[in-house]
Amino acid sequence: MKIAVTGANSSVGLNLLQHVIADDELDVIAAVRSERAAATLPVASRVEASIISYHDVTELAEAIAGVSCVVHLAGILIEGKGSTYAHSNIASTEAVVKAAQIAEAKHLVLISVVGASLDTSNAYFRSKALAEQFVEESGISATIIRTPILLGPDTAGAHALVAAAAQGRAKLLGGGRYFMRPLDVDDLSLAILKSCKCQANGVAVHELVGPDSILYRDLVSRVARMLGREITIGTIPIWSAKFLAAITSRLQRGGISPTVIDVITMNEVVHHNADAAIGITLTPLDKTLEKVMSTKKNTI
Numbered sequence: 305m306k307i308a309v310t311g312a313n314s315s316v317g318l319n320l321l322q323h324v325i326a327d328d329e330l331d332v333i334a335a336v337r338s339e340r341a342a343a344t345l346p347v348a349s350r351v352e353a354s355i356i357s358y359h360d361v362t363e364l365a366e367a368i369a370g371v372s373c374v375v376h377l378a379g380i381l382i383e384g385k386g387s388t389y390a391h392s393n394i395a396s397t398e399a400v401v402k403a404a405q406i407a408e409a410k411h412l413v414l415i416s417v418v419g420a421s422l423d424t425s426n427a428y429f430r431s432k433a434l435a436e437q438f439v440e441e442s443g444i445s446a447t448i449i450r451t452p453i454l455l456g457p458d459t460a461g462a463h464a465l466v467a468a469a470a471q472g473r474a475k476l477l478g479g480g481r482y483f484m485r486p487l488d489v490d491d492l493s494l495a496i497l498k499s500c501k502c503q504a505n506g507v508a509v510h511e512l513v514g515p516d517s518i519l520y521r522d523l524v525s526r527v528a529r530m531l532g533r534e535i536t537i538g539t540i541p542i543w544s545a546k547f548l549a550a551i552t553s554r555l556q557r558g559g560i561s562p563t564v565i566d567v568i569t570m571n572e573v574v575h576h577n578a579d580a581a582i583g584i585t586l587t588p589l590d591k592t593l594e595k596v597m598s599t600k601k602n603t604i
């Protein structure tokens with residue numbers, strides 16, 4: 305089976321490509337936006353790098369011609385000068401859906417986020433819900449996977465966690481008193497590939513989170529113990545962080561904004577976990593943290 309993956313150079317994309325390489329049944333078109341991004345992709349016979357633009361749907365359709373399933377990973381949480389939610393999360397999904405229709409792909413997989421909603425004032429959650437809507441209305445069968453914070457050797461969440469834990473005194477937003485359900489990025493990759501192969505009819509919207517619910521402050525303390533460090537956890541009041549972020553993100557036209565702070569500090573609550581429906585076994589948090597630490601310990 306041949307699949308296409310957009311945003312293949314993302315942390316999820318690079319993890320997914322390793323799982324594709326380990327699976328003899330799969331070939332992949334790894335779609336990225338630049339030569340620079342293409343240079344970060346693994347070199348393997350079943351991985352074909354393709355440089356695409358989301359501005360040209362016809363060209364995009366040609367790039368993914370012949371694939372059975374399109375996995376759309378491109379997307380951002382933190383906006384930058386040239387990367388807004390409108391471009392990265394919404395317009396890219398609209399382009400991929402149109403290209404998949406032209407290329408007559410059989411199935412779409414979209415990675416969204418726990419909390420995505422059209423009825424929210426949070427611009428990030430709303431942008432992900434609008435992306436979901438393009439997929440839902442595409443007429444192509446689809447699997448939408450809403451994920452929480454992802455942990456794996458190269459995810460942004462793992463970098464932030466280890467950086468906080470490596471300090472003697474970590475100052476966390478709101479004292480880190482919010483619950484997380486971290487998902488192992490390997491579990492997400494397996495869920496994506498199951499969805500590509502199964503191609504269930506209609507559109508399924510799944511919330512897929514890790515097996516353990518934990519306060520962020522406890523997660524940081526646990527990682528500090530794994531590093532053999534003593535840690536004291538202090539508090540940055542959320543209101544003051546948002547006040548500062550409102551000014552800096554406006555001046556810099558990007559970066560950490562009040563929107564991002566609301567996302568980071570949201571309780572990740574899920575009532576029905578999709579692991580059984582998708583057909584994967586979740587990795588226990590301890591094991592995920594061990595994997596993260598095995599690549600980080602030498603660099604701290």
Ligand SMILES: NC(=O)c1ccc[n+]([C@@H]2O[C@H](COP(=O)([O-])OP(=O)(O)OC[C@H]3O[C@@H](n4cnc5c(N)ncnc54)[C@H](OP(=O)(O)O)[C@@H]3O)[C@@H](O)[C@H]2O)c1
Nearest residue numbers: 311314315316337377378379387391392396415452453454
């Ligand atoms: N990491 C998490 O904890 C987490 C949690 C929930 C959901 N997700 C979702 O999972 C997906 C992968 O996340 P990730 O953390 O692995 O991503 P990442 O490493 O931050 O990479 C972001 C990807 O999006 C692409 N991108 C950025 N701006 C773009 C634009 N304007 N148009 C098209 N593509 C653009 C980047 O391409 P360039 O390199 O060319 O800029 C890159 O491939 C995203 O959709 C994200 O929203 C992630």
